[in-house]
Amino acid sequence: MRKYDENRGAVSFETAKRAKRSARKTALVAGGAGFLGSHLCKRLLDEGCSVVCVDNFQTGRTANLVELMTGTSFSVIRHDVIQPLKIDGSIDEVYNLACAASPPKYQQDPIHTMQTCVNGTLNLLELARAKGARFFQASTSEVYGDPMVHPQPEEYHGNVNPYGPRSCYDEGKRAAEALCHDFADRFDLTVKVARIFNTYGPQMLADDGRVVSNFIVQALKGDPITIYGSGDQTRSFCYVDDLIEGILRLMRSDDRVTTPVNLGNPVEFTMLQLAELVIGQTGSSSSLVSCALPVDDPRQRRPDISRAKEALDWEPTTMLADGLAKTTAYFADQITHENARLSELA
Ligand code: NAD
Ligand code: UDP
Numbered sequence: 001m002r003k004y005d006e007n008r009g010a011v012s013f014e015t016a017k018r019a020k021r022s023a024r025k026t027a028l029v030a031g032g033a034g035f036l037g038s039h040l041c042k043r044l045l046d047e048g049c050s051v052v053c054v055d056n057f058q059t060g061r062t063a064n065l066v067e068l069m070t071g072t073s074f075s076v077i078r079h080d081v082i083q084p085l086k087i088d089g090s091i092d093e094v095y096n097l098a099c100a101a102s103p104p105k106y107q108q109d110p111i112h113t114m115q116t117c118v119n120g121t122l123n124l125l126e127l128a129r130a131k132g133a134r135f136f137q138a139s140t141s142e143v144y145g146d147p148m149v150h151p152q153p154e155e156y157h158g159n160v161n162p163y164g165p166r167s168c169y170d171e172g173k174r175a176a177e178a179l180c181h182d183f184a185d186r187f188d189l190t191v192k193v194a195r196i197f198n199t200y201g202p203q204m205l206a207d208d209g210r211v212v213s214n215f216i217v218q219a220l221k222g223d224p225i226t227i228y229g230s231g232d233q234t235r236s237f238c239y240v241d242d243l244i245e246g247i248l249r250l251m252r253s254d255d256r257v258t259t260p261v262n263l264g265n266p267v268e269f270t271m272l273q274l275a276e277l278v279i280g281q282t283g284s285s286s287s288l289v290s291c292a293l294p295v296d297d298p299r300q301r302r303p304d305i306s307r308a309k310e311a312l313d314w315e316p317t318t319m320l321a322d323g324l325a326k327t328t329a330y331f332a333d334q335i336t337h338e339n340a341r342l343s344e345l346a
Helices: 016-020 035-046 110-131 167-187 211-221 240-251 271-282 306-312 320-345
Strands: 002-004 026-030 050-055 074-078 093-096 134-140 191-196 225-228 234-236 261-263 268-270 288-291
Touching (some): 026 110, 035 050, 093 240, 110 134, 110 167, 134 167, 191 240, 211 225, 211 271, 225 271, 240 261, 261 306, 268 271, 271 320
Parallel strands (some): 002 074, 026 050, 050 074, 093 134, 191 261, 225 288
16 A cells, blocks of 8 residues: 655556556545445455545544555545545546544534535535546435435435534535535536445444444443434444445446435334344343433434436345344454453553
């Protein structure tokens, strides 16, 4: 791996090696050190792309990138996308995944979250425009807020609180969609917007704060499983490999696909059902503990994926039980390594 200074840009891309691989696509992945971004970087590298990962490491980490650093096709720029980016060399695809996605993480600095969604998307759109690159926006099911229509089709305009602790993310992502629309309209930029529904899998942070990682880590450690509110609220969980396939199909879709597309798994679970599944799979003795329901926590969520099926010939293939088993194996391994490290220090 080569590191690049954000002020100098990725100048050394213009090497003889690069010329030899001129048929190769170069993809820039903002948020590439995070959970989804690192899976996307890997998939793009496996396809033969050169990949530039741009990240401020707020919730991303180098451990997610270690496996990718062995080749010369991967580079990392430490940069906060709220500042404009200067990148030398050609870029064919810009993927904007930069933004903390876990409620406790994006609420730590809500003003920065809003800046990331709005200024960050604007800067990346400008970059794509300057480079003549395609643009992918990681939008979210949160644009539907606490939905009054169930399941949620893309035509639904949502029920979002503009003045609350989730607003920095929900309204930020809605503003980002508006910017995507306007750049596509005014500058003839190819823009693809995915509304991503709750996705989980290996490379989530153990302390990420989202429900799947919380429940699995709590179960593995024998800690109480934290049920927020009654636990009757629902989510529909998509395994990461299915989602990455959907993202790539959407990015490479033809010019007729101009509107946002829901990407998610339409099988819906209550949080109590999820907790039972995790406890059953791990054989944990953890008890359930009741905690306060966060403000504006959506009561139900399930994607209508008719558009993705029709336009992309895409639907998820991983059952929750199978995806959870892979994710549990990942976290068990993480905990074993952490325990070994701690006993070495002791
Ligand atoms: P994540 O928190 O693991 O990854 C986000 C990445 O963006 C991290 O590497 C973080 O350091 C980086 N980042 C944050 N702010 C930045 C900034 N200002 N400049 C540069 N880098 C910045 O989250 P994730 O689950 O991988 O989500 C990735 C994207 O997908 C996010 O945009 C999120 O809104 C969207 N999304 C995810 C889900 C999901 O269920 N995972 C659902 C809907 C939407
Ligand atoms: N949740 C929970 N326990 C936890 C974490 C989350 O019961 O330890 C609930 C949360 O209140 C929400 C659902 O699980 O109803 C999904 O939460 P998450 O933060 O994963 O995603 P989001 O709310 O953004 O969909």
